[in-house]
Amino acid sequence: MGNNHGSLKKEATQPQHSTTNNSKDEKKIDSRTEQSGKTLVDIPDDLMRKIIPYLGLIDRSNLAVTCRRFYEAEAKAGNSKNSEIWDSVGIDEKGKKVSMYKCFFEDVDDESGRYSIMRTKRMILSLKKTTPATTNAVIQRIFRATTATKMEKLEAAMQLNDCHSESQSEED
Amino acid sequence: PNVKLVTSDNEEFVVDFRIAKMSVTVSRLMEAMNMSETDDASLLSNSIPLPNVTKAVMARVIEWCEKHKNDEPKEEKENDKRGRTTHVVSDWDKEFLKNDEFGRLCQLMGAANYLEIKGLFNDISQTIANMIHGKKSDEIAEMFNIHCDLTEAEKKEIRKKTAWCED
Structure with a gap:
């Protein structure tokens, strides 16, 4: 975890919202994100890196595999x-x-x-x-x-x- | 004594000196402007500009500070048994943050970071971490509407690197 990740070849891109209109999109788990339209990807990288240490190892791993940006944020975030x-x-x-x-x-x-x-x-x-x-x-x-x-x-x-x-x- | 804080949308908030001092950023600005608790003239003649905070967010920040102005300095428990940074969010704070939709929560977090109000920042960080905790990657992606831009090969590579801590 942490800095041991190394880096993938492509650069991190800015917030990515899914543009696909499948049924999964309709099943948002947390009502907060539904209300505002804002989600985790709207949090700037520097703040994201401060949130990540509050996660355990498995949570960090699961977050890292959601998208390139979070993968890189996880790698740069403070180590537990x-x-x-x-x-x-x-x-x-x-x-x-x-x-x-x-x-x-x-x-x-x-x-x-x-x-x-x-x-x-x-x-x-x-x-x-x-x-x-x-x-x-x-x-x-x-x-x-x-x-x-x-x-x-x-x-x-x-x-x-x-x-x-x-x-x-x-x-x- | 009171301190005047001016937000990005030119709203002036007059707050107690103790509340102003809860922000490391404001404390530094007051020092730089030679504003002191014992010098009423300096407090009356100056105001602290806060260009990164809006009126609506500032009101929430002050509400939080009002509640916590008499708190003893908290010794943060940096890591729990499993290595997480942990912060106990009090019942009042949970209630305070409960009704904020995610966008507002992000704005409040940005303000707490800019103003350097550690307690508020920790509350929000822990709240967001709790929203992620215990979810699989596809559940996180679904919950936060994240479009995965990793190739299958890259995912496999990441999984391989993190496999040691997974089931």
């Missing part, structure tokens, strides 16, 4: 605490933030309950026993793994298992 932890995962050298990572993964588990994440969490917890260098190497792998697809994450989690076993052997 979790995203910041996420971004810092790859650069922590001493593994001191393990407890923070633990909280992060618990949050992710709450929202998604994904097996690969849970498995990765177990890896994180086991890091307490490893050396800082190994911890860093493992964290780097987790970082790569969990910004990738589900299968890639699962694969990385399995690699982590190997990495952890290796580090335990080294310490022994």
Whole structure:
């Protein structure tokens, strides 16, 4: 999330209202938008970027995929605490933030309950026993793994298992 | 002591000094114009121009400020357990914002941002975020009449990048 998005090739365009006259247009969920004719796309980018941090990770993701402008606004908006932890995962050298990572993964588990994440969490917890260098190497792998697809994450989690076993052997 | 505020449509509002000070922008302008609470002459002879706020919106801003002028400074809880910036919107504020149609809400938010009235800005941001919260992308698009200008390939790319936090 956040700045990790990179950018799509086309530039963001100004507010886009749908011009199609299908039945969906008639089913507005919130009466506020019906009354005024103004919607989220009428909010300037700078204000939109201030609203986005009030959204959770999944809400941000859902907003980002609605149109190019919101995709880019989401990418530029302030990161939530979790995203910041996420971004810092790859650069922590001493593994001191393990407890923070633990909280992060618990949050992710709450929202998604994904097996690969849970498995990765177990890896994180086991890091307490490893050396800082190994911890860093493992964290780097987790970082790569969990910004990738589900299968890639699962694969990385399995690699982590190997990495952890290796580090335990080294310490022994 | 009172302060005179003049809106973009040349409407003059005379407000209590404490209310004027709730806006960081107005506070800065008063300092720049050497207007102080203890100097009645400076307050009487000057007015603060607010070219980005209309009469109708200013009236709403002042209504909000009147209600909150005696509030203790609030310590904002920056992030909740799930990483969201959170702001508790009081019952009075919910009621205050409840009947504003979306366009008015946007104008009020713009004014709160320009005037730098953090409490009001946070109330509105949280209110709008609550409207988005828990909805799927197609529901958000439908609700706000958003035409998606992303190609299927681009959507897929975004989904891939955000897949780790989705079901």
